[in-house]
Amino acid sequence: MMEIFGLLGQGFTVALQPFNLTLIILGCAVGLFIGAMPGLGSVNGVAILLPLTFLVPPEGAIIFLAAIYYGAMYGGAVSSIMLGIPGASTAVATTFDGRPMAKQGMADKALTTAALASFVGGTISVLLFTFFAPPLAHVALTFGAPEEFALMMLAFATFVGLGGDDLAKTIFSICIGLVLAAVGLDIMSGEPRLIFGNITGFMHGINFLVLAIGIYGIGEMLWTVEENAKAGGKSMLSEATLTWARTKTNIREFLGTWKITTMGSVLGYFVGILPAAGATPGSLMAYGVGKQMSKTPEKFGKGAMEGVAAPEAANNAASTGSMLPMLTLGIPGSPTTAILLGGMVIWGLEPGPALFESHPDFVWGLIASLYAANLFAVILNILFIPAFIWVLKLPFTILAPIILTLCLVGGYAPTKDMHDVWLMLLFGIVGYLMRKLDYPVAPAVLAIVLGPLAEPAMRQSLLISSGDPMIFFTRTYSGPIMVVAIILLFLPALMPLFRRLSGKKASKAEGGAS
């Protein structure tokens, strides 16, 4: 234990050098901006800035890029809340409640919650990282395909199992997302799937952002245009006010969500350290579990503060977590860490179990910089809230073209292919119709994010076991995860049965306590 403090202290002497500190602050600011722009996201931001980092020593380089990654996690919530467009897959879950809150004129509350929850998530996860890195690296190493699939099942189950929406429509929506997720190369057979002959635009699959920006961004805009026309052009995108008194209330209310925020932080961190899972499943699962824990689950999806706190704490925690497999296994835990790994090659470092011993300055400097990055990111974010609120006060007629432009750029940026922009516009119309017909759109987005992770994991497992599904239940980690997932999945089917058995009166009384 003392040894860790010594190493961490050494790390701080690296991170707090004036030059590195400047890099942290600069990185947080750049990240905040990049994250807030839909479609830019931390992956592209880090990739674009990577070649600049040869100008500074490796410690400074990783500190700068990690600060961008970190800042972007904060910024991602901004576009989710204000525009209803998740800028990155990690911010999808934040849209579910952040957007309704903004529409109800509580954008300030949502933004404050997101910033503070991110801070708590980030801090808890860095603490966990500092003290429990090596043993957790071992767990991450033994995680194979069956465990990965079990984890994805759990992510799906926390969602479906919560019910709320029409179950048939939810499943329909998930299926649409899964079909879209299947487009592109099938790594198991090496053959392209669903590419409609040889349309090259489908060969890279359908990027999550194309669907998310289409459905949320374009679809939402069409919806607002219609409302605006009905209201005689007076409707605003969202109303918001900001006063000191309101901010104090917001902070006090946020403190009330401490249980859910802590849960999100810890869950996010553990999901984040699992290779290939990354921050997205972590934040979605935190949202699902948060709803289970909440005293008012019926408010989720309609503007619950807890629904913003849980995923925001989780995605920041997971982004720290995903640094662990990157450093110790050389496996990226998220797309952004994949780029950071490339950076380590450029700086001449070899990620792997030996890195902690061979380059303590680099590793501990990075860990220490995360503490500092967290602090600066939350300060910057809170300072910027008034500016964000001001933007929201612009009339819809001015905001709409700006949002549309952001959407188009966001659809183009990840793959640099116009095909995806057309596809995104099409999804916009589909999203609008789905909303009109009262189909939930979130499950489709969830499926396109998790589908490409779940499918190969399932097929690899079954290939290993020669088709025996018991492989998911007989292994140390996958067994328990799978059982919990199945219980959660069938919860909505069992609940009515349970209620009928225990009588109507009891169920009414228990409504709030469960």
Next chain:
Amino acid sequence: MLQRRGRTLGVSLGMVGATALVAGASSAALAEFKPQKPIEFVVMAGKGGGADKAARLMQSVIAKEKFAPVPVVPVNKPGGSGAEALVYLKGKKGDNHTIMFTLNSFYTTPLRQKGLGVDVTSFTPVMRMAEDTFCLWVNSDRKDINSVDDFVKAAKAKGKKWIMAGTGKASEDNLLTDFLNKAYGLEMKYVPYKGGGKVAKELAGNNADSTVNNPSEQLGFFEAGKTKPLACFTDERIGLFKDAPTFKEIGKDFVYYMQRTVVGAPGMSDDAKAYYKDLFTKVFNSPDWQTYRKKKALQGDALSGEDLMAYWKKERDVHESMLKKMGEIK
């Protein structure tokens, strides 16, 4: 606005290029080619993979040493085992600002997907930057396996339950697994994963019995003592793994390399060809690239022009016969 300006600039440049081409294809007084806009560097694989890392290293070297007056911008097109990238480059005929970083799917993908209509010999050879090597790896926990003979014995005993993890169907790893199965009468089961790093981790975490990773993918685990190479598919032993023999030494004459090559769009002008050859010769000779080659145990000299084209033709034929033997193509 910016975009429109860029496009008109591109069009006029294209026209200038075309006129120049018509005016003096054989003239020695040809104006020296200088890139006028950012060079698009297509990567035939996803972000964070081995090819992507090498491409970004080259980008950094070019920027750091100021080898080029314009930025080099990597664009990942991993779709369809590189099919997307190949079709894209094919469509850039005559473009002097698009180059691509490629690997062995350069041969296998057009062979397997004839419908793409891609003929790799129509592309402009720029420079082979290295050849990556392959070794047979097992987890260090397997104290009973210290040679290929031990490996064969253990794999035979487990039959179809022996898991060989690799990077995708009909990939380099799959070809090598097939070779091992045939050469030693084994029935190893090949399980495809996404990316060599993932494959390496499956072995280190004991979720697979063996792999045929590139040294660079296993290096981290090897240095930590988690995995060990048994033999390599090379002409000579690899410096980093002195104890691992080549398959040649143990009686199976089989060597296999993966190219790390820069290729240009079809129909690139001669002066552009000369420019890129010069550019990547500088990159090749830079201390950063040489250090990288050494650290990652890369082999293969720089190869360009006609020599590179001859190498492509030879390798394509080799891959065609391998894929035929596998039954992947007729």
